[in-house]
Amino acid sequence: xxxxxWSDGPAPHFLAPAVTRSAKIVxxxxxxxxKTTFVGSVSExxxxxxxxxxxxxxxxxxxxxxxxxxxxxTVAMDFGRIHLLxxxxxxxxxxxxxxxxxxxxxxGLTEGxxxxxxxxxxxxxxxxxxxxxxxxxxxxxxxVVINVFPDAPRYPLEELRQALALDPGTPLTECDARDGRxxxxxxxxxxxxxxxxxxxxxxxxxxx
Amino acid sequence: xxxxxxxxxxxxxxxxxxxxxxxxxxxxxxTVVIAASGGTETLAPDARRVMRLxxxxxxxxxxxxDIAAALELPPSTVRILxxxxxxxxxLTSPVPVEEGxxxxxxxQEVLRGLRELx
Ligand SMILES: Nc1nc2c(ncn2[C@@H]2O[C@H](COP(=O)(O)OP(=O)(O)O)[C@@H](O)[C@H]2O)c(=O)[nH]1
Ligand SMILES: [Mg+2]
Numbered sequence: 001x002x003x004x005x006w007s008d009g010p011a012p013h014f015l016a017p018a019v020t021r022s023a024k025i026v027x028x029x030x031x032x033x034x035k036t037t038f039v040g041s042v043s044e045x046x047x048x049x050x051x052x053x054x055x056x057x058x059x060x061x062x063x064x065x066x067x068x069x070x071x072x073x074t075v076a077m078d079f080g081r082i083h084l085l086x087x088x089x090x091x092x093x094x095x096x097x098x099x100x101x102x103x104x105x106x107x108g109l110t111e112g113x114x115x116x117x118x119x120x121x122x123x124x125x126x127x128x129x130x131x132x133x134x135x136x137x138x139x140x141x142x143x144v145v146i147n148v149f150p151d152a153p154r155y156p157l158e159e160l161r162q163a164l165a166l167d168p169g170t171p172l173t174e175c176d177a178r179d180g181r182x183x184x185x186x187x188x189x190x191x192x193x194x195x196x197x198x199x200x201x202x203x204x205x206x207x208x
Numbered sequence: 209x210x211x212x213x214x215x216x217x218x219x220x221x222x223x224x225x226x227x228x229x230x231x232x233x234x235x236x237x238x239t240v241v242i243a244a245s246g247g248t249e250t251l252a253p254d255a256r257r258v259m260r261l262x263x264x265x266x267x268x269x270x271x272x273x274d275i276a277a278a279l280e281l282p283p284s285t286v287r288i289l290x291x292x293x294x295x296x297x298x299l300t301s302p303v304p305v306e307e308g309x310x311x312x313x314x315x316q317e318v319l320r321g322l323r324e325l326x
């Protein structure tokens with residue numbers, strides 16, 4: 001088992017030497033909602049892919065023995081990155097499917113994340129609830145962004161806010177995941193919200 | 209040989225990481241590391257692959273996620289490998305580890321950076 005025989009592929013894109021800080025934002029949402037597209041529109045490198053095998057207990061309704069079977073599923077995560085502030089800071093964006101059954105994976109993903117952009121499609125608003133539930137469980141702050149597909153129905157944002165049972169303060173905007181500028185605005189909206197949420201606490205506990 | 213038994217994914221994660229099941233320090237997907245010093249002859253194969261990716265250093269940093277993608281290893285495994293390589297001094301992080309929730313200061317920097325883009 002000599003590792004030298006394992007091909008390691010092309011050389012990776014190294015980060016700028018000036019990088020002294022890194023941050024991460026999660027891009028979550030149901031399958032096909034535009035996560036990979038969003039990450040790719042913002043990223044300065046072609047989105048890269050990681051695969052995490054997770055073991056899950058699968059108990060089928062037809063399993064008369066009642067013993068959970070363990071199956072291994074591989075969950076793919078796309079990510080991209082962008083250098084900011086004259087290369088001093090690098091921001092990573094992780095696109096992740098939002099299923100509850102991938103909870104173990106989510107813990108590693110949301111830990112230390114600034115927050116999450118939850119992409120939604122008006123044709124499948126229910127597809128979002130699971131993601132929102134997971135983020136709330138993990139106390140990861142989020143914004144919701146409707147990725148507008150041409151053939152999807154348009155609703156007033158207030159109606160969507162009610163349908164998704166969002167808190168009054170949670171940002172809800174629209175974007176076109178194919179348009180980098182539109183995605184950057186969506187990220188700005190999220191981070192603005194995160195700073196305002198943070199402000200009261202920082203007055204009580206000034207950081208040295 | 210490229211039979212299925214040689215597929216690195218079939219080697220259980222704890223074997224790959226020398227028996228460790230969790231990182232010894234706070235290493236996240238976005239933690240940036242650079243090559244420091246130390247011989248790689250005594251390292252286990254996967255740890256050596258990580259070091260080889262840096263090609264002896266001087267080329268810049270990579271985050272844990274970049275390493276996982278380049279080596280096609282599960283990110284949970286790479287977190288453990290990287291933390292062990294930091295413990296042994298092979299890798300170092302130019303980025304101070306920020307524990308817990310991101311601070312206001314980091315949020316403001318990211319916001320400023322994003323606003324510069326539009
Ligand atoms: N019209 C339109 N199509 C989109 C948009 N975003 C994504 N798509 C398409 O929708 C499909 C699913 O997008 P993808 O990013 O792979 O979704 P993911 O499963 O959430 O990663 C792809 O074929 C995209 O090209 C959008 O904003 N508008
Ligand atoms: Mg995708």
